[in-house]
Amino acid sequence: MDETSDSSGVGVLDKAAMVLGALEGGPATLAQLVAATGLARPTAHRLAVALEHHRLVTRDMQGRFVLGPRLQELASAAGEDRLISSSLPILVALRDHTKESAQLFRWQGDYRVCVASAEPKTGLRDSIPVGATLSLKAGSGAQILLAWEEPERLHRGLIGASFTATTLSQVRRRGWAQSVGEREPGVASVSAPVRGLDGRVIAALSVSGPIERMGRQPGRLYGPAVVAAANRLTEFLRSIEESGL
Numbered sequence: 001m002d003e004t005s006d007s008s009g010v011g012v013l014d015k016a017a018m019v020l021g022a023l024e025g026g027p028a029t030l031a032q033l034v035a036a037t038g039l040a041r042p043t044a045h046r047l048a049v050a051l052e053h054h055r056l057v058t059r060d061m062q063g064r065f066v067l068g069p070r071l072q073e074l075a076s077a078a079g080e081d082r083l084i085s086s087s088l089p090i091l092v093a094l095r096d097h098t099k100e101s102a103q104l105f106r107w108q109g110d111y112r113v114c115v116a117s118a119e120p121k122t123g124l125r126d127s128i129p130v131g132a133t134l135s136l137k138a139g140s141g142a143q144i145l146l147a148w149e150e151p152e153r154l155h156r157g158l159i160g161a162s163f164t165a166t167t168l169s170q171v172r173r174r175g176w177a178q179s180v181g182e183r184e185p186g187v188a189s190v191s192a193p194v195r196g197l198d199g200r201v202i203a204a205l206s207v208s209g210p211i212e213r214m215g216r217q218p219g220r221l222y223g224p225a226v227v228a229a230a231n232r233l234t235e236f237l238r239s240i241e242e243s244g245l
Contacts, residue, residue, distance in 0.1 A: 026063035026109030100209035139183035144204035178219035192230035
């Protein structure tokens with residue numbers, strides 16, 4: 001690696017930072033990491049696996065490298081991510097009310113990433129761990145993140161999606177989204193928007209579980225509870241911002 005102003009003088013650390021930076025835009029195969037960083041293939045692989053050991057990197061269901069949960073944990077511990085830290089008690093309350101898994105998703109590159117979750121204490125689980133990277137083309141969380149976007153980005157997002165513009169119009173009208181077997185066979189979910197101080201949608205708050213429990217119209221059963229939880233998180237974030245804390 002060339003010695004530039006970006007170099008810390010500690011080569012292995014600089015190369016690891018390059019790998020993490022390459023993953024900021026979303027999942028990457030080893031070949032894509034090599035192309036993005038310019039590192040030799042064995043070096044890129046060795047660094048990615050070492051970062052995986054420390055949970056700074058993990059892998060998605062396709063085996064691609066993605067940013068790991070440890071990064072979110074460190075950000076929350078440092079008080080840098082109020083969205084995540086503020087969401088945790090609300091997700092736990094929603095989980096306890098619905099008896100289903102509760103998650104918070106944020107848009108990252110061309111994907112959505114689970115940044116916080118609360119799993120049922122007992123029984124069957126629809127586990128989506130923190131750090132999991134999911135498609136923006138399917139699922140109620142994807143519908144929420146896309147529904148209020150600018151027209152150009154919305155239309156691009158609909159290309160190849162499992163839902164339509166009509167679906168997103170319905171989402172905007174009723175304030176929640178639902179999916180049944182859309183992202184994964186046998187799984188249903190309901191999501192609602194979390195908004196920032198400017199009213200922009202910054203995250204999707206969701207519950208998910210087996211279709212046999214949630215039914216074919218999960219929004220009728222869980223929509224009001226998910227919307228109420230998302231609104232509580234929105235109001236709490238607004239109160240923090242307005243108070244200047």
